[in-house]
Amino acid sequence: MWRRRITIDDRAITDGSGITLKQSLFPNFLVTILFFLWGFAHGLLDTLNSHFQDELNITASMSSGLSAAYFGAYFLCPLTVSGWILRRFGFRVTFMTGLCVMTIGCLLFWPSGVKASFGGFCGSMFVVGAGLSTLETGADNFLAICGPPRYSEIRLNLAQGIQGVGSFVAPLLASRVFFANTVDTQQGLKNVQWVYLGVACFVALLVPLFYIAPMPEVTDADMGLQERDISETDVGPFRKQYNLFLGVWSEFCYTGAQVAVANYFINFAEEAGYSAAKSSDLLAVGQGLYTFMRFVSSGLITVGVKPRYILATYLGLCFIFGVAATTTSGPTSVAMLILVLCFESACFATIFTLALRGLGQHTKRGGSMLVAAISGGAAIPPMTGAVATHTGNFHKAMAIPTAFYVLAWIFPIYANTVSRDLLDGHRMTDVNVSGEKKVVDGNDGVEVELQTGDGKGGTERVENVNIA
Template identity: 35%
Template sequence: MAGGAVASNVKAAGPALTRRQEIFSFALVASLFFAWGLSYGLIDVLNKKVVEHFGISKLQSTLLQVAYFGAYLVYSVPASLFASRFGYRAGILMGLSLYCAGALAFWPSAHFEKYYGFVISAFVIACGLATLETMANSFISVLGPPEGAAFRLNLAQSMNGLSAFLGPLIASKTFFSGKNANSLDALQWVYLAVACLGAALFVLFFFAKLPNITDADMEDQAESSGIVDERPVWQRKHTMFGFLTQLFYVGAQVSTASFVLFYLTETDGRTSAEASQMLSYLQITFMVARFASTPLLRFFNPCLVLAAYGTSCTVFSLMAALTGGKAGLAAFFLVFFSESVIYPTTFTLATSHLGRHTKRGAGILCMGVAGGSFFPSAQGAFADAKGTRISYIVPMLGFSACAFYGAGMYFYMRRQAKLIADNAVLAGPAVPVVADVNALEKEESIEKVEIEDTRLEAVSRV
């Protein structure tokens, strides 16, 4: 059951593509994950830089994360509605425009040394990234048969892991080295380069031709898989629980990375530059783990992979909170390894079987990235009060949600497969099989009521 799909050999959504066209479209959209990862990799080191430069508390510094990840809560659903109206390509161009504008805004913020300028810049660039993630995650998921969705998205997001490693490495060589240790000059040039990357991608997508995958195409794909569900997206339990899982997971992931530098400088005696470089090694681990773990989704049920990796993150976050020093650092390497496939696997599971609601569902799932806006604040307050090491109890709680969702989705997917199989037997081999999920759930509700009535009648007789 690769990719979490109920059915196999289901047609891809949208127009028929040659293998070459499919690979080109995949590679082009995957390049967006590089832009996202680079910005994300820089924000954690920027957090440490502003604490030192402006002399603010750890809790105050998390306002950057609140702005950066809060933008996903504000902008993801509008971006999905824009995509439904104008298509994926127009949405990508809008996202890249905001990405460039936000990156350029860091220049005057650093020049005038205004902390709230950094906060506003982070919000604008993140609005662009929220748009790009909504477009790219959804597009990759439907660019091919649904049973391969988890594999495709994990492979595309490996680009994210590559650039997330480069971000802290670049920052460690520029933000804290030499004369830049006490100034913000290097930061201006780094974000100018980020803006240039965004502009280059804008030009590329402006002239490139992407297949136009419409809501009707995705509805046809859902029907061909044997599922018809007319309920609006907010009534799909697997999607809404997926949103909550993303909210807790991203919050835990962001919070873990945001305080690594403080953890290493306080418990392991490292300098800020050394800690930043160690963060880049942790991101390398994340990148390698994503490449290494993605093939597992070809051979193992993605629900079980998600549950196993979520459990691993939970256990080793607790280990980091209770130890410190080299043992804590080893625990972080295992946490970053285990984080590798959680986000894209949750995304594909939660947006499966949505049909024409796929783009809107993608927007809701990307809203879950907003968890990165409040988890760091909670951990920052905990760290200021009790210490950075023990504050890793906070992300541990977030990671546990992934383990529960993976286990729950395993039974949900088995139930979906049984519904289709039962309908196939009733319909016969010559009749197309389409399971009306809404009707079947109503039948189950009626059966439950009848059972309850029988039970009450028996009790009344007694």
């Protein structure tokens, strides 16, 4: 139990490639804990943005520096160190590295609070983002591929639902506990210090847990052979994975729009006539619907609704209600923006899993690009904040994220036309549904048969093959 393999060979076939639904339950449950962590951090960030504007006397565009720092790490890490760690050392080490970096970032909030330094908070948030982006590079990929391929969207949407619980709880704690009856700036910032110290302690406790826990590893070779078992064709070179590239673009636009709406929701609601406390409650309502609809979407996919239909419908409704929010006023506009939050629910997970379909041996590389696309949260919120600062009107500023919902809709159009046969084929496959998986190495005609047992981390039994 105490000895774990540190490196992996991505050219090796492991029994992780044939893990069944039953065998995947515990490791997927363990990884889902991580989704709650960054959901909580993300939800807390939304509320902190508004409070920093009041307590440090900064503009909305300056406050977006927190989001830029957090999501800027998503652009750098997955494409460089996080992606390399995943391919070289596997999921276990990726999770442990992300947890350690996140712990350091949370601890850095203490000196930042002592100095009441907004720049220090931005730097701390960047380190937290580096840790979370490393976690997400591993976790999103893991849930997408650990288990039968036909259930990929369901697994990730359920985990995203748990993430939504964190996003729902964080604003409530921030408004009801951390900043409750706080009129002194120093006391409010000190509360933030204690929050992140508690998070750091909890995250640090997860590191040995992920070291000890059985964790199957799925290599590039596994995914290459699995793809041949599903489609019986070669996936081709990475440069021709157009389904992935459009998915990355859609993820960038959607995530940036989502973060912009969440960041400035409280300001939007206050402009519509609500108090700060009521605005925070309304954000919690929106986050609650956001979470609820993720579970509903998982149920819809389970009963047979195609994920590509859900994605096209939800993104279209985000645009429609976004337009309604910007062109109305008062409670009506806030209700429309809450509906935007509601239908954002399943978009991220569905884009991610659909874009990974058919990548074969390119899966981990493609997954790293999709996580890097979350960096849209560093680009679009500052644009929204700049418009709000320039015009003094948050209703007009919401036109920015609304426009990006249209740009994100390019991928569901492609998914429902050009790549629909590829996507539907993966939804109907029976690969890994049973306890036995048989694949063929197309390079030399050697047939490899894997019997799935207890897994033992998915790294003990391997055969080396060549994958084009």
